[in-house]
Amino acid sequence: MKILVCITHVPDTTSKIQFTDNNTKFDKTGVQFIIGPYDDYALARAVELRDQTGGELTVLNVGEAETEPTLRKALAIGADKAIRVNAFPKDAYFVALQIAHYAKEGAYDLILMGRESIDFNGGMVHGMVGELLGMPSISPVMKLDIEGQSAKMAREIEGGKEYIEVDLPFIAGCQEPIAEWKIPNMRGIMSARTKPLDVVETISDETFSQVNAFQLPPAKGAVQLIDKDNVEELVRLLKNEAKIL
Amino acid sequence: MSILVYLEHTEGAVKKSSLEAVSYAHALSSKVGGEVVAVALGNISFEELVKAGSAGAAKVYHVADEKLSVGIIQAHANAVGQVFQKVGANTLVLAKSSLGDAVAARLAVQLKAGLVSNVVELPETEGGYTVKRSIYTGKAFAETSITSDNKILAVKKNAINLKTDGGEATVEKFEANLEDKDFAAKITSTDQATGEVLLPEADIVVSGGRGMKGPENWDMIEDLAKELGAATGCSKPVSDIGWRPHHEHVGQTGVKVAPSLYVAVGISGAIQHLAGVNGSKYIVVINKDPEAPFFKAADYGIVGDAFEVVPKLTEAIKANK
Numbered sequence: 001m002k003i004l005v006c007i008t009h010v011p012d013t014t015s016k017i018q019f020t021d022n023n024t025k026f027d028k029t030g031v032q033f034i035i036g037p038y039d040d041y042a043l044a045r046a047v048e049l050r051d052q053t054g055g056e057l058t059v060l061n062v063g064e065a066e067t068e069p070t071l072r073k074a075l076a077i078g079a080d081k082a083i084r085v086n087a088f089p090k091d092a093y094f095v096a097l098q099i100a101h102y103a104k105e106g107a108y109d110l111i112l113m114g115r116e117s118i119d120f121n122g123g124m125v126h127g128m129v130g131e132l133l134g135m136p137s138i139s140p141v142m143k144l145d146i147e148g149q150s151a152k153m154a155r156e157i158e159g160g161k162e163y164i165e166v167d168l169p170f171i172a173g174c175q176e177p178i179a180e181w182k183i184p185n186m187r188g189i190m191s192a193r194t195k196p197l198d199v200v201e202t203i204s205d206e207t208f209s210q211v212n213a214f215q216l217p218p219a220k221g222a223v224q225l226i227d228k229d230n231v232e233e234l235v236r237l238l239k240n241e242a243k244i245l
Numbered sequence: 246m247s248i249l250v251y252l253e254h255t256e257g258a259v260k261k262s263s264l265e266a267v268s269y270a271h272a273l274s275s276k277v278g279g280e281v282v283a284v285a286l287g288n289i290s291f292e293e294l295v296k297a298g299s300a301g302a303a304k305v306y307h308v309a310d311e312k313l314s315v316g317i318i319q320a321h322a323n324a325v326g327q328v329f330q331k332v333g334a335n336t337l338v339l340a341k342s343s344l345g346d347a348v349a350a351r352l353a354v355q356l357k358a359g360l361v362s363n364v365v366e367l368p369e370t371e372g373g374y375t376v377k378r379s380i381y382t383g384k385a386f387a388e389t390s391i392t393s394d395n396k397i398l399a400v401k402k403n404a405i406n407l408k409t410d411g412g413e414a415t416v417e418k419f420e421a422n423l424e425d426k427d428f429a430a431k432i433t434s435t436d437q438a439t440g441e442v443l444l445p446e447a448d449i450v451v452s453g454g455r456g457m458k459g460p461e462n463w464d465m466i467e468d469l470a471k472e473l474g475a476a477t478g479c480s481k482p483v484s485d486i487g488w489r490p491h492h493e494h495v496g497q498t499g500v501k502v503a504p505s506l507y508v509a510v511g512i513s514g515a516i517q518h519l520a521g522v523n524g525s526k527y528i529v530v531i532n533k534d535p536e537a538p539f540f541k542a543a544d545y546g547i548v549g550d551a552f553e554v555v556p557k558l559t560e561a562i563k564a565n566k
Contacts, residue, residue, distance in 0.1 A: 013497050014516050017384040037498050092360065093353065116346075118497065120380050120387070122362045127318070127350020136319055136430040139347050142491065157316070157343050158255070158445050160437030160492055166430040173347075176498055177491060208359030208393040212375060215386040217523070223530070223540050228549030231558045234529065235565050237545060242527045244449070244506045245473075245565065 001055035001146070001168075004106060005046045006099055006113040006125070007074055008036035009067035013118065019214040026119075026214070035070055037181075038114025042172075044179035046112050047078035049146055056080050058106065062089045062098050068197065075192035076184035082197040091207045092120075096128030101203040104133060108169060110151075115140035115173040126173040136166050139173025247332045248274055251325050251339040251348065252285040252297060252305070253316075256439060259285070259293050261407070261446050262340035264300040268408035269367070269400050270338040271301025277370055279336075282306065283414070284328045286321055287314030291416055298414030300407065306332070306419040313421075315432045316344040322351035324421035329356060331419065341399045342445065349399050359391035362399040382497055383523035402445070402503040403524065444493060447476035449506045450525075452495055454480040454518075456511020456532065456551055460488035465552070466510060469559045478502065480512045496521035511551045514539025531555065 011017070011031045018027040035043065043059065050057040059074040061067050062085040071082040085098040103111055116123030123139065130137025142161065143154035149168050154161045156175065184192070226234045239245040248270045252263045270281045283302040285294055287310065294305045308324050325348060329337060337352060339345045341362055353360035363379040365386065373390055379401055380387045444450065451470040453463060463477075470477045477493060484494035495502055497517040503524030510531045512518060519542050522528065530543040533550050540546045547554050 011381075013520070017381045019385070092350075096354070118382060121382060122360075123346045124350035124353065124360055124362060127322075127347050128354050130319070131322070131351040131354035137347065137351065138318060138430055140343060155343075156492060157435070157437065158443045158492070159441060160435065162315070162435040162437075163433045164430050165433055170430070177485075208353070208357070209361060209389050209391050212388045212390055214380075215377075215388070217384070217386070220542060221544075223543045223546045225540075225546050225548065228547050228554050231547070231554060231561045232565075234545055234547065234558065235561045238506070238527070238529075239565065242506065242544070244527060245562065 001049070001053045001110060002106065002108045003046045003050055003055065003057045004103055004108040004111045005039070005043045005057065005059045005074070005079065006111070007039040007043065007059055007061050007070065008114065008117040008119070009033050009061060009063050009070040010036045010117055010119045013037065017216070019216070023214045033070060035074060036114045036117050038116060038118070038175050040181050041176050041178050042112040042114055042174035043074055043077055043079065044182045045144055045174060047182060048179055049110070050078070053146060058083060060085065060099060060102060062087060062095045064088055071197055072192050073184065075195045075197070076188040077182045078188065081195055084197065084199050085202060086199050087202045091209045092122045092124045093128060094205070094207045096125050096132060097204045097206060098202055099125065100129045100132035102200065103129065110146070110168060111171040112174055115175045123173065126171050130171045136170040138164060138166065138170065140175040141172040142175055142178055144172060144174070144178055246335040247280045247282050248336045248338060249329050249332060249334040250281065250283040250302060251337065251345065252283050253340065253342060253344060254285060254289045254293065255443065257290065257293065259289070259296055260340065262342060262402055264296065265402065265405060265407050266338050266340040266400050267297050267300035267302050269405045271408055271411065272367055272405060273336070273338065276367060280304070282332050282334065284308065284325055286324055287311065294416045295414055299409050299411045301411040302414045305414045305416045307416055308419050308421045310421060310423070312428060315435070317428055317430055317432060318344070318347045319351065319430065320423055320427040322348045322355065323423055323427050326352055326355045327421050328419055335395050337397045339399055341401050345399060349397050353397055356395045356397070357393055358395035358397045359393040360397040360399070361389050361391060363401045364398045365401050365404045379524070382501065382520035384520065401524065403526070442474065442476040444476045444478055444495070444500050445502060447502070448504050449473045449475035449508070450478050450495070450502050450504045451475045451508045451510065452478035452480065452512060453483065453510050454512030455482050457483070463489070465555045469508070469555055472559050472562045475508070480518050509539055510555055512539055513537045514542060
């Protein structure tokens with residue numbers, strides 16, 4: 001089976017979010033970049049499926065040269081080869097166009113990615129790729145098993161889950177608990193250095209949107225502490241001040 | 246040009262978040278003109294569809310195909326796309342949700358439409374079309390311009406007040422032209438809590454963390470939630486250990502909630518948990534550790550043992566009714 005996993009290169013979840021250049025650029029100072037946590041789940045499940053059924057696992061990222069350490073980490077976790085589409089990811093449609101092109105070229109049986117990136121939280125690239133390739137797209141997937149040419153999965157819905165069966169090929173946006181995150185071991189890290197990482201060019205520059213500026217939310221005021229023996233005071237505040245009860 | 250709204254429904258009722266999307270579309274139409282038209286798919290009663298009128302829709306198209314009662318992404322996207330063309334819309338508005346996101350993404354390609362998700366305000370339409378959206382899991386906002394003629398806006402909860410004083414919507418049937426391949430992904434069964442307030446839709450959420458010490462103590466959380474008419478949530482460690490189901494996990498990699506009130510019991514407030522709740526209007530934190538980081542993000546706090554404070558709070562709320 002040929003599997004493609006698309007990953008994002010995003011700030012670590014504990015990062016302090018700040019902007020520079022008059023609020024037009026993300027401030028990378030002191031920020032550690034990681035594989036998107038949802039993409040990491042997709043990658044972990046893909047490694048298990050590749051080990052189970054054989055075949056080849058490719059990881060792809062649309063990004064500039066700075067994302068290569070993140071791709072190398074994916075290789076260390078167990079991907080066989082990597083593709084970097086050499087461009088700043090301008091918007092979701094732009095990214096989906098690149099992925100769809102290289103996914104078609106590679107004739108993958110299964111395309112996985114995270115349910116959303118944790119920077120822009122759009123959660124739309126998998127659906128766009130599905131529509132571009134005329135394949136089913138399913139997200140957010142929390143369980144995925146492959147039997148022959150078909151897959152059984154569980155998709156999270158509000159308040160529960162639904163069970164889905166679909167034939168290959170298809171695209172899934174993944175989330176926990178599809179697999180446990182994998183931590184690269186020394187052998188993985190050593191072999192990642194020599195695994196192929198191809199840099200390819202974009203096939204289209206089309207976009208439908210652009211970010212003009214960023215904003216931080218207003219600072220939160222100090223907490224009002226209420227004595228534990230006077231919970232009635234909390235009820236009063238929720239009623240009269242917050243006007244919720 | 247009309248504005249089309251995609252209505253989702255659950256347990257026979259149109260979702261509140263979808264009615265918020267209709268309210269958003271109505272406010273948008275007051276700004277840019279055009280009629281607000283809604284579309285609902287699958288089994289849903291006439292009485293429910295008419296409700297879209299009070300939120301501001303003039304008309305509802307009902308694609309009554311039984312097979313669309315479940316959320317098959319490709320089929321839903323194609324049916325909504327056909328209604329979009331039929332009414333000559335240039336904007337699609339929908340509530341951000343598990344199904345809404347997936348459907349909107351496919352439609353963005355189909356309709357060559359710029360899609361902006363997690364929209365928190367009405368767009369700025371002077372000299373362009375700029376939308377404010379929440380990014381970095383609620384830690385920042387981005388002003389995003391849509392450059393295409395067609396536009397799709399996935400609206401975040403609480404972006405707008407629900408409108409309830411609109412008129413009556415007319416309901417018209419629409420036959421969507423769907424093929425077998427639109428139903429390639431088959432939903433074999435669904436496992437959904439019934440009769441409960443759905444977490445992402447809830448106006449009040451009560452969540453428990455590891456401080457609850459075990460799943461057997463969740464009655465306390467549920468009693469408080471019941472008294473408040475709230476949904477229950479939990480922190481990631483709690484769903485990881487299996488004390489509570491995954492769909493209750495609130496946080497960076499779980500459900501993001503934006504209720505009017507979020508009550509956190511025995512949750513320390515790791516940055517990943519805060520990322521899932523920072524859209525809340527008010528936050529109450531109950532924790533016995535005065536140094537718990539969650540207090541910094543809270544509006545109201547009680548330093549105390551949850552096992553003492555929570556039952557007392559439940560009683561106090563009951564007494565206040």
